[in-house]
Amino acid sequence: MRPTAIFIDLIRSIDSGNAPDKIEALATLLSMEPPGEARAIATLRHLEALGFRLEGSGQFGAAARAYDLAAPLDPRGQERWRTTAATARLRDLVERGLWDEASAFVAEMRRGGGAEPALREVAATLLRVGWDHECRYRAEPAVQCYRLAFALNGGDAGLATGDGHNISTKIRNLRILQMNALAEAGRHEEAAALHESTRTIAGLGPVGIYDIVSARQAAHEGQGVYRELLAGRRMAEPEVRFLDGPIALTSQPGTLDAPPQYVALFTDCLTFPRSNVVLHGQRLIYDLAAHPLSGVADIKDGVNPGQIMTAVWGAGRALIEAPAEIREIEAGLMMFGFQSRQYGHWLLEFAPRMLWFNDPACPAHLPICVDDHMPDTHRQVIELMDTRDRPVIVLPPVATRFRELGIAPVPAFFPFDTREGLPTYDAIWPQDVLAAMRRAILERLSEHPGGLGPAGRRIVLSRRGFTQRQLVNEAEIVEALRPHGFEVVHPEHLTFAEQVRLYHSAAIIVGSASSALINCIFCRPDAQVVALTHESPAFYFRGFTSFVESSGARLLFVRGATQHAEGVHPMHANYSVAPSQILRALARTQSAG
Template sequence: MRPTATFIDLIRSINSGNAPDKLETLAFLLSTEPPVEPGAASTLRHLEALGFRLEGDARYKDAARAYDLAASIDTRDPTRWRMLAAAACLRDYVEREAWHEALAFIAKFKLDGTEGATRDIAATLLRIGWNHECRYRAEPAVQCYRLAFVMNGSDEGLATGDGQPISVKIRNLRILQMNALADQGRHEEAAGLHESTRVIAGLGSIGIYDIVSAKQAADEGRGVYRELLAGRRMADPDVKFLDGPIAMTSQAGTLDAPPRYLAFFKDCLAFPRSNVVLHGHRLIYDLAAHPLSGLADIKDGVNPGQIMTAVWGPGRALVEAPAEIREIDAGLMLFGFQSRQYGHWLLEFVPRMLCFNDTACPSGLPICVDAEMPDSHRQIIALMDERDRAIVTLPPVATRFRELGMAPVPAFFPFDTRPEFPIYDAIWPQDILAAVRRRILERLAADGLDLRRTGRRIILSRRGFTQRRLVNEADIIEALQPHGFEVVHPEQLTFAEQVAIYHSADIIIGSASSALINCIFCRPDARVVALTHESSAFYFRGFTSFVESSGARLLFVRGATEQAEGIHPMHANYFVSLDQVSRALAFATSAS
């Protein structure tokens, strides 16, 4: 039997303006005149078309009612209609941003829903969330992903439009939101956002901490601070280019070298892969407390591998409470963000040993380091250490120190700069690097290393690296070898072997990379040629300051950048012409 004319007329009369009332009339009609086979199938098709039409008009609640009516008369497959009704109902909650109502609805629905139905609805919510994310609407996206997670019961079998698990996506979006709020000083709101989804993201609760320097914390009576060397003014590096001066577009680093100090704090919480130290409601971090910290893109707590999550704002930070804490009686902090990377290690961490060697630093305190640092780092510690200190390796677990000794990074050196600022070109104090150089050379000589050889010409290869690669390195090597150059792969040598080679060289040519940091061990009359890409926003001043701390002289040769999408401009590959290399060699040879 076909649907009655009354039913057909009623269906056709329903529109976005009258849908709620008309649907109730339709419900009464179906209850008093229920369709019978074979007309029921036709009635269901009409109800399905009505629901689809109402969804197209964004009348999701009314569409859900139409599907519910279909479920009430379909004796064969009512589940299908209940699923469509549930999906439409959730779309209504999403449109109204009624997130708590949506969660309550899901909890009720899951008591009756089948596994297949919940999985399909979760997938629909994922698609809606992805659409919001693509429109830069972070909060609706997070909430849709959250609803999908709750509907599905886990991450399993679900991924966002870019292939990420829901928990990872929520974590990343939340951090973006929290950063924006923290930038505006709205730390409590940021903490509330975190709390609402932290279980899904697999994170702990979060605390709000006031950012202070070691000196500020000690001045507040929270620790002991002893200055070993006062702050001082550095000379402006004299940067030289093969083809004459350029307009450098990086921001010149401050010429004010910070004081060298020792500071001690009791009952501290530290994170072996981060520079963050928590002490009560204070976060002790010189860089984050520096007057120039506003330009720094602080990376501590950004990557999950750092065993903590942190969000940074002016003067305050939000830090996740660790799930696990180990305890240590006392130690000296020679661990932190990027301590496993050679360039950061030699410039940021090794100079702290000068402070730990000072008689003001108590004997018996061990040096604490990241458990995964390479052997070369241990070799350097052994050379720098004058107090025969033990070494304690820290696994990636938050660590509470009953007493922690700290020393400073010798310069204000942000890992990266916020996007709205130019690259920050940190300048390094040559007195500190010269003291490191002197200590290591004296110790190596005392250990029997022959440092008398001179006259070598070396080219540093980056063939084993994927970033900041000299594309035509092989051609340049072929051109230089007839002039007595030998190829060196520093990463394949022990630290002592590297020092010996750099110290014996009259001329060094290589990419402007961490390998050039070893030029602090050059002889004062050495000449160093740094090959780099064409960007004018590079660390020209910084490289000049640390290379020339040895007395060597540095010349930059800017090549042509090899453009590649998604590559940080500092890490772009590049090409240097043989003519440029020939002219640089002539300069270095005549100068030496």
């Protein structure tokens, strides 16, 4: 049986301008003339359609009231109607940005003891709303929706955001983005307050605010000892050579001002293994973050998986998360830090520090401290370079306080990544420091049985074991080079000493421009190196040239054809190189030799 004509007229008269008043009139009518069982089904259908129509026009509060009116008419489905009404009511509070009221409503729903599936359903709706805000670059509404969903669900279990993250991870990542923006604007206190509002969801500690200083600045202000061992100097611009002639590079050229090299000593420092952060009182000692060019750097401490703290930077100050646990160590030299596991970072950023730790200016009693996740090759580098037989202390990923800490710098200004919207920063490496490291390692190896071995080998470096920047037709290239006396090697299967001897024995090396090519710093001065890469003009051409040619070897780039794939950064794309290109490069290196 149809509802009464008065009911139908009221339903039809409701629009976005009068919904609240008209629905209350509808509620009064239903209380005065409750529909009998025969009319209840049709009345329910009209109320459901009304609620759906109001939600579609953004009238979520009015829609919730319509669903409230429907609940008593459906004794068997009252829980469904209550859930639908609660969802609409939350949507209303969210759309109006009434986050405190929304939190109170969520808390009331949890206290009400509703069925977990129903609560999860409401939470899932909040996740969809949050994802829509996030896709529209509205970070704060997105975080608030995710926060409410987390509270309603009682945690992460069973829910994921639109891109597959759990809620706590998503909130952490969005908060870091927001805090970075505030820090860059000099609004550090606001950033700290933002972190405080949701840190328990992400399982984080409170943050402190620290002034960023270089090691030199901190020491000169009476906070430590700074001994400069190599002054800052101007480097020559590397001459990048391509098989088919010059190209227009789109990366940002690295600075030609090589930073000073030093040993600095500080007392009572708080450090974070797998990170470059060193806290000393209310200061953060970090040369990269204190450098005049630091604005190009997207400093990654605390962002990537496996790190143990959260840090954001900007306007000369940083926000650092307070650790939940602190380990105490008497003394040590800092050979730990961000990306210490990755071979290329280790050899260029960390290993040269041993030159300065070997210097008489560095106290002999300090042990070497390293991260716990490094491969054996890294320890072998230390063993070859250490002239003082220092003990090595392995640090687990726990915040560590040193009573005495020795620091040495990275040889170049080297940001781990550039900020979004800025060109790739192509760091240029000082050849004098790398040549000194090369010399120290070769001299130690020459004293070992067998020495450095004979010269004249022709080598192809295989990259088959890697997933990024693959030379997809490697087998074809190898077959083209075999008749010319080339052998295939996999450097990652060799000890460090074996790798050094291998590269030192080579007359010609052909391989992908990757970490394995960094070992070319151990080549002989008359060696020829052919570096294969994709066609991106934003690659690190200057950087590779500067460190490879620190040995005296000559580097020639061969650009192949990029294999573009969705979701793969152009810098990490796979590629192919025509065998004819390789043979032309070989002929050119032979004529140059």
